[in-house]
Amino acid sequence: MTTSLEQRIDRLESLDEIRQLVAKYSLSLDMRDLDAHVNLFAEDIRVSREHSGRSHLKAWVDDTLRHQFTGTSHHTGNHIIEFKDPDNAIGVLYSKNEHECGGEWVIMQMLYWDDYQRIDGRWYFRRRLPCYWYATDLNKPPIGDMKMRWPGREPYYGAFHELFPSWKEFWQNSPAELPEVAPPAPVDEFLTRMRRGSPAPKIRVR
Template identity: 80%
Template sequence: MDQNTFAQRLDRLESIEAIRQLAGKYSLSLDMRDLDAHVSLFAPDIRVGREKVGRAHLKAWVDDTLRHQFTGTSHHLGQHIIEFVDADNAVGVVYSKNEHETGAEWVIMQMLYWDDYQRIDGQWYFRRRLPCYWYATDLNKPPIGDMKMRWPGREPYHGTFHDLFPSWKSFWATSPERDQLPEVAEPAPLENFLRQMRGDTPAPKIRVR
């Protein structure tokens, strides 16, 4: 095996593991309220909102959100798909099932994150995390029906769980012929599964809870 190829493959495996660790560290540091550990997972020049930049602004925003909305949280991670743009940049999708103690109610949530990762000075960081929610509701109130985002004291609203991928709307907008086999597209090229699924779909606008 070519030495350069071996080194590149080893670097790729180590990078995948480092990125997976990012997602786990994100959940643990958030749930344990270690905000210095939490914001250190993001690039030093992380953008916060439209005009603010840096970890200090991110820490202030996370502190305000956690202190005024939740007594406690627990984030449980599911599948994690990672694809590389180049040696130092990658994208990923992470499923997360979350629980929140908020006032007198216990809110459960299903969501996914669309992530952008970047390696800076040999260390992998979040460049961006885009949270896309399917539902949020009290533990004893299954979110059947429309408007599945149901936080205490707020009007229900739509999440963006399916908005990254056009296949959801396309699936329900078509009805296959029963007597004909469907066409099957060619498999996505290596490192292009997520991006082929998304096509040219823009990132949804996320409503701050």
């Protein structure tokens, strides 16, 4: 399928704006500018089964930050973005985070599964699904199971690998001597192919 120069420029500008969106998410969250933060989300963002909208999101973020963390720092890394159409996209973003939690310094490795939407010419988060690998005190490597280890809480799983069936398949299957290789995924179907229609995991709130 051929695309016009205008379409190609629009795609490049959209990619850049989405990458700026995730960078703005980290900065506004760490600096506690909650208005700047919630305005990165669609105006009718769903916050819970009962509530939608930026005001409810701001109240939820305020409560979480005020009662769990003295300070935070979010460091974003690998970012894959795929477009469903010119105004809707999905993405996977790695994030390495640090949290001051009272007398402990908790480090975390996670990824976000994102849905992005362009509304009135601007890109917003439609949804962010956080999937955690570990959270632990800086001086306590999270070896073993139940790697989510917040102060004062029982350890639990963080759903880091549940978006992608390949993790379980890798450990369940023995390696073939000369394995078959599936054909490459189309450019905008890499994440979709990796997901293989698997359902979104249920994430335990911190």
